[in-house]
Amino acid sequence: MSRSIEFTALPTSDPLDIDLEQGGPILPTTYPPTAATSSPNAPTRLPRKKSTLTAKIEQLTDKAIDGLGPVLLCLAFLLLSVCTFAYFSVVFPFHYQWQEGEGVFGNLGYIVNMIWSCYLVWGITANYYYAVRTPPGGVLDGIERTTDDVTYQSVLLEMETYTEITPTCKRCLLPKPERTHHCSVCKKCVLKYDHHCPWIHNCVGHYNHRYFVMFLTYLSTACFYYVFMGVGPFMLAAAVDNG
Template sequence: MARVRWRVTEFPRRLVSRCKALVSWLILLRQTLFYNEFTSYMVGLETAAEPMFWTVDKFSKYFGPIFMILVVCLTTSVVVIFYICLLPHVYQQSLSKTIFHLIFGHWLLVNIVFNYVMAVFTDPGHPPREIPETVSICKKCISPKPPRAHHCSICDKCVLKMDHHCPWINNCVGFYNHRYFFQFCIFMLSGTIYVCVTGVDLFKQHFYGDKYYPFPAVLYPLNMAYDIMYGDHNKPFLGGIAAVPVNSSFNKNHGGQHQPGVDLEVDMRNQHYHTAVVYEFVLCSAVVIALLLLVCWHVRMISLGETNIEVYINRKEVSRLKKLGLVYTNPYHYGFFKNWQIFFGLGKGRTFLKNVLFPSTHTPCGDGLTFPRVPNKGPREDKDRGLMLL
């Protein structure tokens, strides 16, 4: 008969050993099921977000027309309100200011409409079957891909010098329409700033009113309570809605009749005017903030000779090659002024005044299939260790 000996002193050591073995087994199981030599946490994160990417790819093509209609409707509403509300207000101040606003405002409007239409209906460019230079094979199209071209999963085509797919224009931003898209953003940003500056006085008058209140007009219940406590009780507060006394000249001219218990009548025409002025300023202010961030991002990319996609590719290559002791050089960064000249397609009789500040349909420099490369400008030892991709 076997004897069972209990050794209390060995129990903690054996427990720790078993726990370590269990943890090691769980780590090995996790790495076996989810990892390999080429996998990282970023790859796992991208894999987890794959359903979101699939949803965007499948439904963005349907959102595009909706966003286009939204852009047209919002822009039209801003223009109509400017003509009805802001321009007559400027005309009451000065005739010379009115002439300036008519010239400057219509110049902005023409450029906005022209560049938006061209960005929407201009083909960004697609590589042909035979190209002079091939850098890779598109896995989706199974066709040769020229430098700086990328496949758009929404359009299901390869796009020359692709920047991104924009749902607001329902089109890809690529080689042939990148200039139109950027100029539309610039002129739209200028137009919204112009509307805000022109209507800021009128907005303050309608938003805050003639009487001081400690809270913004949107918090009219608080202002109503403030008015009840400290205001003139002979003048009821209606939260920004224009009201006219019954015995005023307005009611006399319009046949207003006094009703028992009612001291004021709401002027619906002034109410709509008030709503339009506030709507105009708030909408344009929001667009200014959004477009300012977008324009700053594109200015940085164009100044460095990159596209939206190449920003992330270059960052990844810089980090990867740095670990190998190599230096990555962007071969399409020709310098600040040269980058902008190429982007706007200037030169050969094309000027900034004629072809950028005014509508122009000139094509960009080159064919979008080949791009001159800039060699590494560092010392000799850096040239031997440099690497240029794309």
């Protein structure tokens, strides 16, 4: 004995339901509150609020970091310049000097190390410059504001469609793509935000992250090479002072 079960499609009046054959988007369904959530005795999760003192301290810290940015830029340039001058005027001549009459092959060590040293200096300088000058990337990058803000407002209106399924920044009220965070120093959301570096007076984000990493790589390599090459002059100077 077999039973036949009939399924009847329930009519829907929800305007957000879109036929899949039409190629429309599938929007999330909103469910009514259950008894557990609608109960007056259910626990309520309150948003965390910062104290006034903590907020003031954070604001002062952000302003100090932003104000020290140009000073740290000049200090970084000064340190790099002094180290470069000391290397080419003291450390490098201690190991390599151009020998007159030896030709290219006789001065091969001089040429190779000079090229390598200049390459490190170029890598540090170029990547530091691009890390400073390249914008890290924002949510509204590439959108130019017109006099009547038509383009800007239309984009914001389109973004409102995704606010229910995309996280929204509580400070600038814009959608936050994955790995996007709000920088309290720059006062904007940064794509693939890593951190705000005061030494470059800029955020490290999507568009300048590679320059920042390459700058640190070249700088670390140059520091190890500088220490390795500077052992000889340091020991000689120490022997002269002691004797």
